[in-house]
Amino acid sequence: MDITLIENVLFATVRTATPLLLVALGAMMSERAGVLNLGQEGMVLMGAAVAFMASYVTSHMGLGVLAGAFAGMLVSVLFAFVALNLMANQVATGLALTIFGTGLSAFIGADYVGYSMIGLAPVELPLLSSIPLIGKALFAQDVLVYLAFGLFGLLWWVMRGTRLGLIIRSVGENPEASHALGYPVLKIRYVAVLFGGAMAGLAGAYLSLAYTPMWSEGIAAGRGWIALALVVFASWRITRVLLGAWLFGFASILHLLLQGSGYSISPNLLAMLPYVVTIVVLVMMQRKHGQSDAPRSLGQPFSSSR
Amino acid sequence: MRIEKRVQSSKHMIYLSPVLAVVLTLLAGAALFQLLGHPPGESLYNYFINPVSDMYGLTELLVKVTPLLLCAIGLTLCFKGQVWNIGAEGQFLFAALMAGMVTLELADVEGFWVIPVILLSGALAGMAWAGVTAVLKTKFGANEILTTIMLNYVALNLLLWGVHGPLKDPDGYNFPESALFSEHTLLPLLSEDYRVTAAIFIALFMLAVVWFLLSKTLFGFQIRVLGESASAAKFAGFNQHRLIWLLLLFSGAMAGIAAVSEINGPVGQLIPTLNLGYGYAAIIVVFMGRMHPLGILLASILLGLTYVGGEMVQIEQGMPKSIIGLFQGMLLFFLLACDLFIHYRVVFDRWSTSPTMHTPTSTKVAE
Numbered sequence: 238m239d240i241t242l243i244e245n246v247l248f249a250t251v252r253t254a255t256p257l258l259l260v261a262l263g264a265m266m267s268e269r270a271g272v273l274n275l276g277q278e279g280m281v282l283m284g285a286a287v288a289f290m291a292s293y294v295t296s297h298m299g300l301g302v303l304a305g306a307f308a309g310m311l312v313s314v315l316f317a318f319v320a321l322n323l324m325a326n327q328v329a330t331g332l333a334l335t336i337f338g339t340g341l342s343a344f345i346g347a348d349y350v351g352y353s354m355i356g357l358a359p360v361e362l363p364l365l366s367s368i369p370l371i372g373k374a375l376f377a378q379d380v381l382v383y384l385a386f387g388l389f390g391l392l393w394w395v396m397r398g399t400r401l402g403l404i405i406r407s408v409g410e411n412p413e414a415s416h417a418l419g420y421p422v423l424k425i426r427y428v429a430v431l432f433g434g435a436m437a438g439l440a441g442a443y444l445s446l447a448y449t450p451m452w453s454e455g456i457a458a459g460r461g462w463i464a465l466a467l468v469v470f471a472s473w474r475i476t477r478v479l480l481g482a483w484l485f486g487f488a489s490i491l492h493l494l495l496q497g498s499g500y501s502i503s504p505n506l507l508a509m510l511p512y513v514v515t516i517v518v519l520v521m522m523q524r525k526h527g528q529s530d531a532p533r534s535l536g537q538p539f540s541s542s543r
Numbered sequence: 544m545r546i547e548k549r550v551q552s553s554k555h556m557i558y559l560s561p562v563l564a565v566v567l568t569l570l571a572g573a574a575l576f577q578l579l580g581h582p583p584g585e586s587l588y589n590y591f592i593n594p595v596s597d598m599y600g601l602t603e604l605l606v607k608v609t610p611l612l613l614c615a616i617g618l619t620l621c622f623k624g625q626v627w628n629i630g631a632e633g634q635f636l637f638a639a640l641m642a643g644m645v646t647l648e649l650a651d652v653e654g655f656w657v658i659p660v661i662l663l664s665g666a667l668a669g670m671a672w673a674g675v676t677a678v679l680k681t682k683f684g685a686n687e688i689l690t691t692i693m694l695n696y697v698a699l700n701l702l703l704w705g706v707h708g709p710l711k712d713p714d715g716y717n718f719p720e721s722a723l724f725s726e727h728t729l730l731p732l733l734s735e736d737y738r739v740t741a742a743i744f745i746a747l748f749m750l751a752v753v754w755f756l757l758s759k760t761l762f763g764f765q766i767r768v769l770g771e772s773a774s775a776a777k778f779a780g781f782n783q784h785r786l787i788w789l790l791l792l793f794s795g796a797m798a799g800i801a802a803v804s805e806i807n808g809p810v811g812q813l814i815p816t817l818n819l820g821y822g823y824a825a826i827i828v829v830f831m832g833r834m835h836p837l838g839i840l841l842a843s844i845l846l847g848l849t850y851v852g853g854e855m856v857q858i859e860q861g862m863p864k865s866i867i868g869l870f871q872g873m874l875l876f877f878l879l880a881c882d883l884f885i886h887y888r889v890v891f892d893r894w895s896t897s898p899t900m901h902t903p904t905s906t907k908v909a910e
Contacts, residue, residue, distance in 0.1 A: 325882060336871055337876060462689065462693070509696070
């Protein structure tokens with residue numbers, strides 16, 4: 238295999254992994270705080286639709302990105318209100334958010350189907366991007382990829398060594414004790430959910446502004462769900478989220494390699510690959526760890542008046 | 544104003560909450576129509592009343608109710624046993640592909656057994672697809688929510704592969720569609736003038752069966768025990784894995800029959816857009832219907848109405864088809880929100896000065 242091919246594969250892997258990384262980081266943070274939000278797919282779709290529309294109308298990519306993240310956050314408020322304030326079943330509420338987000342994004346984006354744009358351009362960092370093999374993959378991407386790296390670093394630092402990280406973790410492990418210690422459990426969970434929404438919205442913005450600069454119904458194609466599986470795969474650990482995202486990204490573009498080497502397989506069968514890989518990986522992880530790594534209060538409602 | 548846990552969960556709210564959710568959805572819908580510059584009254588009329596104001600509309604409603612009800616019947620058992628099968632959609636699509644293949648094979652064969660064989664193939668295919676989840680859950684402990692959802696996407700891609708590839712009609716001007724099914728492989732119509740088929744009777748029959756199962760048999764009791772506490776089920780000597788298998792297989796079979804009711808009914812061929820979301824909407828049916836057979840029947844009529852109404856405003860007012868999903872999502876959101884009042888009540892502090900009013904006596908605390 239020649240070196241440019243490897244470089245191109247790594248480049249595509251990182252690009253493909255970016256939306257998964259963004260969603261998974263957000264989902265992991267809210268799960269760390271004890272909230273299971275299965276609405277990721279709906280939030281990604283809202284982010285993608287709104288980001289595309291805002292960019293198209295204002296011809297300003299930055300505004301589009303912000304609008305996408307904001308849209309993701311806005312619909313996550315619905316989830317937060319019903320699941321946290323009204324203490325509804327989180328599984329059902331997350332499903333509701335996905336159904337609602339899928340419908341709403343298709344509805345508001347209906348007039349924009351078929352429009353296209355010039356996507357976010359890659360920014361080559363001087364010197365770094367000329368490192369052999371990995372230079373192109375890591376340092377010749379668009380700004381949203383760098384933003385994803387930055388957010389990864391930030392969250393890694395927060396969860397690793399800060400008091401905030403500890404509080405978030407304790408709220409997810411034992412909300413009663415955290416409440417007794419005087420931490421505002423509900424508020425922290427709210428912020429975690431809203432952050433997850435913004436991250437999913439950002440992932441959507443990446444899809445509709447950079448990855449495939451256009452809007453089409455259901456553009457997320459299950460990436461929100463795959464990201465949720467990724468969090469399980471990563472056993473709620475942040476470095477493994479990054480590695481997992483890259484692994485999934487690679488699995489998703491494997492078919493490019495296959496096609497490149499002359500195998501002709503139906504594109505529909507190849508499109509199944511990421512989902513099949515997800516199932517296989519879930520099974521493997523479950524065998525090794527069980528559910529033991531999950532935050533202990535994951536999915537359980539909390540009320541301070543109990 | 545604050546909320547307070549009820550001493551006993553409210554029986555009234557269990558039934559009132561879906562009604563409240565419908566009212567709130569209608570209000571939100573009216574606001575949405577207003578926002579879009581459509582007169583709300585007329586739009587809601589077009590959505591919810593106009594489509595069922597004549598015989599044709601009513602029978603079209605039954606056409607939508609049939610697959611919804613079938614999928615929901617299976618999901619009810621699963622959810623009662625806390626098996627979170629989100630995969631009715633995939634089981635439906637995979638069964639459509641398989642039953643469609645069988646139907647195309649039987650295009651030139653006639654006999655009284657043709658329809659039963661097609662129904663059986665659909666049911667078996669749905670069971671097979673649900674069986675994958677059952678293996679993954681019982682053998683490997685993989686979370687069924689994520690596996691069923693992944694399998695939904697896999698099934699959709701398999702269907703697309705089928706209609707773009709081996710099953711594409713050679714005389715179909717290169718459209719990704721199978722050949723039209725021949726007359727004798729289609730389910731019998733209730734009346735020549737309408738599209739509703741005899742499959743509605745299968746759905747109603749299965750509903751009665753499930754009603755009987757749940758209320759009169761040990762099996763129904765076992766499902767409830769499994770749902771309430773897996774460890775209690777273990778202590779009681781119920782084979783938990785076998786129950787999970789049974790629930791998933793049954794639900795897969797129902798989704799499979801739903802698929803046949805659709806492709807060998809109103810659709811009449813395999814097309815790439817069979818994924819109307821019946822499998823997802825059926826989840827809402829189960830929650831709305833309170834996992835009770837009669838409730839599910841009513842809820843599937845309501846969700847069926849979101850489909851025919853959505854098509855109506857699409858035609859009459861040029862709204863996008865996705866308004867269907869929008870209404871369905873709102874409905875579930877409002878339902879979950881209203882369900883708060885089953886276990887909690889709103890207390891207005893100013894009015895609750897009487898100390899005896901809300902103080903639970905210790906003997907009454909049921910939870």
